Each structure stands twice: as structure tokens, then as C-alpha cells.
Amino acid sequence: MGTGGGMRVLIADDTIVTRMMVSSWVRDMGYEPILAQDGAEALEIAFRDGFDIAVIDWEMPRLTGMEVIRQLKEHPRTAYGHLILVTGRSDQNSLIQALDGGADDFIRKPLVPAELVARVRAGARIVELRNRIIRLAETDPLTGAANRRSFLERAEAAAADTERRQRSLSVLLLDIDHFKSVNDTRGHAGGDEALKRLVECCGMVLRPNDLLGRFGGEEFVVLLPETNAYVAVGIADRLRQAIEAMTVEHAPEPFRITASIGVSGVGADGIDAALRRADDALYAAKKAGRNRVEL
Numbered sequence: 001m002g003t004g005g006g007m008r009v010l011i012a013d014d015t016i017v018t019r020m021m022v023s024s025w026v027r028d029m030g031y032e033p034i035l036a037q038d039g040a041e042a043l044e045i046a047f048r049d050g051f052d053i054a055v056i057d058w059e060m061p062r063l064t065g066m067e068v069i070r071q072l073k074e075h076p077r078t079a080y081g082h083l084i085l086v087t088g089r090s091d092q093n094s095l096i097q098a099l100d101g102g103a104d105d106f107i108r109k110p111l112v113p114a115e116l117v118a119r120v121r122a123g124a125r126i127v128e129l130r131n132r133i134i135r136l137a138e139t140d141p142l143t144g145a146a147n148r149r150s151f152l153e154r155a156e157a158a159a160a161d162t163e164r165r166q167r168s169l170s171v172l173l174l175d176i177d178h179f180k181s182v183n184d185t186r187g188h189a190g191g192d193e194a195l196k197r198l199v200e201c202c203g204m205v206l207r208p209n210d211l212l213g214r215f216g217g218e219e220f221v222v223l224l225p226e227t228n229a230y231v232a233v234g235i236a237d238r239l240r241q242a243i244e245a246m247t248v249e250h251a252p253e254p255f256r257i258t259a260s261i262g263v264s265g266v267g268a269d270g271i272d273a274a275l276r277r278a279d280d281a282l283y284a285a286k287k288a289g290r291n292r293v294e295l
């Protein structure tokens with residue numbers, strides 16, 4: 001979704017008048033119109049920038065609306081967009097063909113503003129629900145970090161991409177030191193507060209493209225794209241220092257924690273192997289006295 005919770009609505013039509021009309025109706029709904037003048041451009045924009053809802057003309061030169069829909073449904077990045085097909089055809093067979101071909105909805109020409117707006121609004125309800133479900137499925141409820149499953153899914157995709165493009169990728173495995181005694185002395189609620197604060201703190205140190213996941217209890221993972229293992233050690237140490245310096249606000253008195261971090265580059269042997277190396281490094285950091293980074 002775009003900023004402010006507004007929907008991004010992709011409008012693909014080879015007729016400029018239609019594009020402009022639909023665009024102004026969509027804008028009046030408070031949503032963001034994105035215009036494509038044919039099917040090829042629609043795909044290019046969709047794969048690059050994403051979208052929430054698409055209003056797609058069936059008859060377009062080069063690539064028909066049905067072909068666009070087929071390709072959008074095939075790619076994980078665009079498979080869940082809500083697709084509304086627009087057509088001059090009014091026979092029942094066309095409608096069946098459209099829905100079976102992956103369209104989520106169907107509007108007949110001539111376009112009537114009230115109908116288009118109602119169908120886009122109905123699509124927005126589905127997209128909102130979808131986004132909510134995805135958020136729930138992918139995030140750890142306590143800290144808001146990615147959960148283990150979604151972290152691994154995204155890390156594996158990033159590893160495959162990195163390998164193909166011959167770039168670098170690193171992982172960090174972070175474990176809070178003596179967390180048992182944090183729970184024992186500050187209570188379980190104090191421990192929870194420390195976990196939340198740690199995630200906030202990591203968010204301030206990491207870049208937008210880095211991914212932070214909660215792997216288990218008080219163990220976190222960080223994926224660092226475009227970062228080799230040596231640079232990753234530097235980032236890990238900035239994280240370690242930021243964690244050491246932060247205060248966890250908790251009654252009756254604020255307290256501090258430290259963490260140990262294991263670092264590994266991700267190679268051709270994949271994410272699991274890199275996480276095993278990071279885990280060995282983490283073990284070494286613990287053994288060497290904690291509040292340390294090891295490669």
C-alpha cells in the first residue's frame with residue numbers, strides 16, 4: 001500500500017481519454033492512480049513498483065488485458081493484486097473466460113463512474129484484509145520484527161538473487177546475554193520490554209533494505225543485502241554498541257542489556273549453511289565473554 005493507507009491503483013488502457021477519466025475518479029476516492037498506456041508498460045510498472053488494485057482494459061495492442069492478468073498472477077510479487085478487467089464484450093462466455101483467466105472482477109463498457117468507483121472500493125476491502133492477514137502471518141506480535149518463517153522465506157529469495165547477480169549478502173545472529181537473569185531480576189514483563197526496545201534500537205541502526213527477524217525467544221537474525229562479511233562485522237559492532245548504550249524503561253528502575261553477535265557471509269551453499277556458521281561464531285562470542293562480535 002502507498003503512504004497514508006491509500007490504495008495504489010494501476011490503470012492500463014490504450015485510450016488516453018479512458019485513462020484520464022478513470023484516473024480522476026480514482027483520485028477523487030483518495031487513491032493514487034498509476035497510468036500505463038498498454039499491457040507491456042502495465043507489467044513493467046507492476047513488477048517494478050507494485051500496486052494494490054489494477055483496472056485493466058481487455059483490448060490493447062501488443063499485450064491484451066488477459067495476457068497481462070495471466071502474467072501478474074504468475075509472479076509472487078504481483079499475484080495478490082486485485083485485478084478488474086474492463087471490456088466492451090458483453091457475452092457470458094467472455095465473462096467466464098475473464099474470471100477463469102485470473103480476473104477478480106469485470107466491468108463492461110461504457111464505464112459508468114459510480115460502478116467503477118464501487119468496484120474499486122470493493123476491491124480495496126479485499127486488499128485491506130489481505131494486507132492485514134499478511135502482516136499477521138509475517139510479523140512477531142511482541143516486537144514487530146519479521147517472524148522466523150517470513151525471515152527465512154525472504155532470506156532464501158535474497159540469497160538466490162545474490163548468487164545470480166554475483167553480489168554479496170551477510171547474516172548476523174544476535175542473542176541477548178544472560179537473558180534468563182534479566183527475566184529473573186526484572187520479571188517476564190521486563191524481559192519483554194527489553195526485546196521490544198532491542199528491535200527499536202536495531203531499526204535505528206539498520207538500513208531500510210536490511211531485514212530483522214526474531215528467530216526464537218531472545219535470538220534475532222539480521223539479513224544485510226549488498227554487504228560482505230567484513231563490512232557486516234562493522235555493522236554488527238555498531239548494533240552491539242547501540243544495544244549496550246540503550247536503556248530499557250521499566251518500573252521500578254530502567255536497566256541495560258548486552259548482546260553477542262555471530263556474523264557470516266552468505267555463499268553459494270545458501271542461507272542455512274550461513275546461519276550455521278553465524279551460530280558457531282555466536283557460540284564463540286559467548287565463550288569469549290559475551291557483549292562481543294565474532295566472524
Ligand code: GH3
Pocket residue numbers: 175176177178179180181183187188189190191192195216217218286290
Ligand atoms: P546466554 O548469555 O548464554 O545467552 O544466556 P541466556 O540466559 O540469555 O540464555 P538462554 O538461551 O539459556 O535463555 C534464554 C531465556 O529467554 C530463557 C527464556 O526464559 C527467555 N525467553 C524466551 N522467550 C522469551 C520471551 O518472549 N519473553 C521473555 N521475557 N523471556 C523469554
Ligand code: MG
Pocket residue numbers: 013014015057058059060
Ligand atoms: Mg482498448
Ligand code: MG
Pocket residue numbers: 175176177178179180218
Ligand atoms: Mg541469551
Ligand code: MG
Pocket residue numbers: 175176217218219
Ligand atoms: Mg538464546
Ligand code: MG
Pocket residue numbers: 279283
Ligand atoms: Mg546455539
